[in-house]
Amino acid sequence: MTEASIPPITEDDIANYLANTPDFFERHASLLAAVQLTSPHGQRAVSLQERQAEMLREKIKGLEMKAADMIRHGHENTAIADRLQRWTLQLLNTREAAELPEVVADGVAAHFGVPQAVVKVWGVAPGFAALPCAQGASADAPAFATSLSKPYCGANRGLEAATWLADPAAAASLALIPLRAGDGPQAFGLLVLASPDVHRFAADMGTDFLERIGELTAAALTRLRP
Template structure:
């Protein structure tokens, strides 16, 4: 009687059944007929299917998910190859330039064309006296210089009325923006800033990685060292 009351108070749960089957692998060997009798609901409608058919459907779904993952990996790999090729072409152009006077304009212009950036701009300060009259070496406020030096990594996000956005040909169309500080070495004050902008709010967003932009900054900074005293 006590045993009956105890079972009533603690009925067998689905977890108990699942644990029993998981720990008794030979159960279905001793009751093989059950496998053929089990009927499950198909995820593709309300029809009943056998356990084997349901397992086959699950396997097909798993294979389809893996195929999508492989396709994504191939697509990303192809995109990376294209990006690397464009970066190499951009870098080669910088190395081939003999007159450094036009380097800032070249850096911004070729980034715009090769990587299909809607708008780009660049400013360089603390230049050698030979370049102080160039447009890229003028009209840079102390606030912008301080902002560039304060950035330890490129800023990507919405254009919150940044003063540097006014360097762009169409500042009103700069919805998302990337501010890329240019400096001779890490932890040193910036001597310039590169601005990339787009009317697409997601083109330069706060969640994107900045590794590629940091590489752009290093290469551009190295090329522009020729303008410094």
Template sequence: MNPITEDDIANYLANSPDFFERHAELLASVHLTSPHGNRAVSLQERQAEMLREKIKALEHRIMDMVRHGNENMVISDRIHRWAKSLLLVQSTRALPATLVAELEREFMIPQVALKVWDVDARYAQDPFAQGVSEDAKSFASSLAQPYCGVVSGVEAVSWLPDPSTAMSIALIALRPGAVNGSGPAFGMLVLASPDPQRFQSGFATDFLERIAELASAALSRLRPR
């Protein structure tokens, strides 16, 4: 006959929920080591400690959810105000400058640069349509999603007002129809910060993708019809 193992006992107790009802006196005599010291505590006290720990963990999770919810609401409000400012621009030629200025203001981004190409002939000589190499255009088209990371000899950094202070950047390709991730790009946004952690590699890009969609849709007014 095989000896009874701990697994046998555990299986029996798991399948006999009324065992401790029939032997209630055992609960009072069982003592465990407390995780908060070497003292022995009763099974009921240990269960109470475990319950308090679970409640505390749930409270932390709830607080995290509330904090993230508030942060998302703030971001949503800023995107709303930024999109509204783009809709209110009457002069198409003024749209790029307004887009950049409002992006800097609403999201407190130290530096923003914008270049747009393949524009209507009326805008071909404007500063926002000048100074972009074919390599930069190809690079923009190759971005399936916004790029975040450190500055590493990217041509687009030279579009910034003060490239030497850019320690981290986000590069956002702009595409016709606001389609992010496919098709040739017709422009690129550059966001830069002196903080190396502001746009770090691995950064969640959901927010930047919304920026790409809205900017692409707005700047489509500059393209030939």
């Protein structure tokens, strides 16, 4: 093989050699002190050891930020769980079934910072037919609620459910949570949450927590059914 046909040494060749020859710098210790790198914090030259120390500090800082985020999320989740428990206890401690729709709506608004909340149900027992929550929904409302496989979140586009609120004009975004008895497909009501903030209930937000709220609400309001 002629000298001209020998492929040039690439940076990858050098990197592979150093990675596979850990004793190289033991045999050439003086080279470590001579290597100069550019610091990411300005254009000054730093030694290899100093650059490694900077990289380690940056890595530690990143880990500290991740740990702080985990702690913050943990505190937030604990606070949400506490509020959910207090609201659930309110439902369990409500003796009069007729009071439950108001307890649900007022509790959601108070504990979870929702500006407006209202409940509508249909197919209730005769003794509850005169309740505000059992009136005002159109004949199309049951079919619409049943069609929701999960809570609807998004802008208020003139949906009927917004008209059930105390102040429909202040409902820029909505969360419509279907209420079902057990695992049945038919919905017997809707829990409507509203906010003047158009981003509060965004179409791309997660709905797991809203589904839990809906399950608890539905379980409580089954007392209104025949």
